[in-house]
Amino acid sequence: MIEIDHIRNISEIEEEIISEFSLFDEWLDKYEYLIELGKELESIDEGDKTDDNLIRGCQSRVWLVCRSSDGRLWFGADSDAVITKGIISLLLKVYNGQKYDDIIASDFSFIERIGLKENLSPTRANGLLSMIKQIKAYALAYKEKEAQQ
Amino acid sequence: MLFRPKTKVCLVLLQVMEIIEQIREEFPALHQQVWGKPLIYLDNAATTQKHRKVLELQERMSSLTNANIHRALHKLSADATDMYEAGREAVRLFLGAESREEIIFTSGATAALNLIASSLVRSHMIPGDKVLVCEAEHHSNIVPWQLACEAFGRSVEVLPVEENGEISLERLSELLEADDRIRILTVNHISNVLGIINPVAEIVRLAHSKGVLVVIDGAQGVVHDKVSVKEMDCDFYVFSGHKIYAPTGIGVLYGKRSLLESMPPYMGGGDMVDSVSFSGTTYAPLPLKFEAGTPNFVAAACLKPALEFATAVRDDVQVRECERRIVTAMVGELQQLEGLRICGLPQDLSLKTPIFSLSIEGVHPSDAAQMLDKMGIAVRSGLMCAEPIVSRFSDQGLLRVSFAPYNTIFECETFISKLKLVINMLL
Numbered sequence: 408m409i410e411i412d413h414i415r416n417i418s419e420i421e422e423e424i425i426s427e428f429s430l431f432d433e434w435l436d437k438y439e440y441l442i443e444l445g446k447e448l449e450s451i452d453e454g455d456k457t458d459d460n461l462i463r464g465c466q467s468r469v470w471l472v473c474r475s476s477d478g479r480l481w482f483g484a485d486s487d488a489v490i491t492k493g494i495i496s497l498l499l500k501v502y503n504g505q506k507y508d509d510i511i512a513s514d515f516s517f518i519e520r521i522g523l524k525e526n527l528s529p530t531r532a533n534g535l536l537s538m539i540k541q542i543k544a545y546a547l548a549y550k551e552k553e554a555q556q
Numbered sequence: 557m558l559f560r561p562k563t564k565v566c567l568v569l570l571q572v573m574e575i576i577e578q579i580r581e582e583f584p585a586l587h588q589q590v591w592g593k594p595l596i597y598l599d600n601a602a603t604t605q606k607h608r609k610v611l612e613l614q615e616r617m618s619s620l621t622n623a624n625i626h627r628a629l630h631k632l633s634a635d636a637t638d639m640y641e642a643g644r645e646a647v648r649l650f651l652g653a654e655s656r657e658e659i660i661f662t663s664g665a666t667a668a669l670n671l672i673a674s675s676l677v678r679s680h681m682i683p684g685d686k687v688l689v690c691e692a693e694h695h696s697n698i699v700p701w702q703l704a705c706e707a708f709g710r711s712v713e714v715l716p717v718e719e720n721g722e723i724s725l726e727r728l729s730e731l732l733e734a735d736d737r738i739r740i741l742t743v744n745h746i747s748n749v750l751g752i753i754n755p756v757a758e759i760v761r762l763a764h765s766k767g768v769l770v771v772i773d774g775a776q777g778v779v780h781d782k783v784s785v786k787e788m789d790c791d792f793y794v795f796s797g798h799k800i801y802a803p804t805g806i807g808v809l810y811g812k813r814s815l816l817e818s819m820p821p822y823m824g825g826g827d828m829v830d831s832v833s834f835s836g837t838t839y840a841p842l843p844l845k846f847e848a849g850t851p852n853f854v855a856a857a858c859l860k861p862a863l864e865f866a867t868a869v870r871d872d873v874q875v876r877e878c879e880r881r882i883v884t885a886m887v888g889e890l891q892q893l894e895g896l897r898i899c900g901l902p903q904d905l906s907l908k909t910p911i912f913s914l915s916i917e918g919v920h921p922s923d924a925a926q927m928l929d930k931m932g933i934a935v936r937s938g939l940m941c942a943e944p945i946v947s948r949f950s951d952q953g954l955l956r957v958s959f960a961p962y963n964t965i966f967e968c969e970t971f972i973s974k975l976k977l978v979i980n981m982l983l
Contacts, residue, residue: 434591434930442923442981466922466938466953487952488920489982490927526926 414504421501421517428521441493448496451483462534462541467491469534473545479504480546494526494535502542510546515539575874579962582608586962593932596967601748601776601911601958602936607801609861614803617854625853626827639857646860647808650867651793652784657813657842661856664807665775666696668794671809671822671846672771673700679819681739683709688731690715690743692750692945697742697773713738721750721900725758732766740769745777749942750900751911753781757788775799780909782870785810797855802862806855816842823848869961882910882959882968889972899949910959919982921955927978933971
């Protein structure tokens, strides 16, 4: 696990990803990179690929698990489609280890800024949009839980 | 002298290419760019592009001849009614039906199948009777039967297809022989996943010999095969306008007159009645008995130019030649790719239409479809609204490529080479 001291905030990581993607002139290179990220993404435990953790898209499936420690959230996610996995990898990079409020306040617009907006369109039905909603829902739920304690 | 045969082949190819180019000119949607690339539209089994004459009629009728049909004495209404009925006559001719009473307009093939299922299950089945549904059906030809059967105490049985996607007449015969409660058989003419022309006439003969009624889903059949309901002798045949160059929102139900007459109406409303009172309502004669409410009369009228075009290309030797070349190229080239399977490959290749559903080992269909889209190539991925048959081949869905007569051999070759590139990137 990354040391909490070393976690940069959401916008810093987003900016880094945006500048990384600005190097690609061609969509093909961008997708090649996404595919590479997708292939490298560590799979979650087969045991975690349960129906409860499944975000069902018509096109591809996404599994999302979440745990909290010290007011921060840690996610693991997987998909059967590699481009979807590539985008998942970016989302995890940004949101892993972040505080509840920072996740709730975030607008996920960096995906649009790196030119992958169409991947979040509901018609894609690839589970990504639901995954983002689920990330926020986890943050809200944990925040509420904390407030009650 | 030695080169003559080759020159002749080239000449034929050139002529074919010229004909296809002329056809393309009639389809405005084909001449656009997607993501900065010229569009290669290969999702025709989902919906086809619209012919210029269809678009012109749609525009003209919506702007000038817009009046409700069958309802008024004024000129515009009479003209709109004439155009609507001309659409019906075009369908009658196209299907080779005997009378206009046998042609019912619906909103699509889905609505037509819902109508048949709901009505027939009540009028021609008793509790305990069964409907035999082919495994390779579109959800539109599965779910309406499940709904109707559940509501009225009937049940659904499955006719499985063979490993290569073909329907075995022997197996069908055995199933019909073994179960005398089967009253209705419903089966596709050409499956939207498998793309194989089924032996519908033989299927009908077999079912009729056991006293079983036959419903044919012709949504793909009308596009890729010649249809004569009289020769086929099916009891019902349905198709959608938007899959055959006409606008969305119009579909056709053909039914044998005696059957349609003995079936109860499906939807109630205006135009489908003879006389309405609270002590009892009587219904209009066919075909209006099944056409409640204001129909999509513009789209119905547009079926005329659409079906005239469909007939012309279906009967054109050179267009057929191009289609054969595409099928041959697709099968020949794709079969060489390791880990790729064409789902639905008949022993007799002349029964294969240019609808190809592919499973590729290690490649998720949605990834491939997304990459191809970026290259300007429109294909479909997923379950194709036919989960039972698709899940037999893959639990991730399939990649479907479907051609229309306006697709060129060049587009086919481009697709094949781009697919190879995509597979290389994804593996």
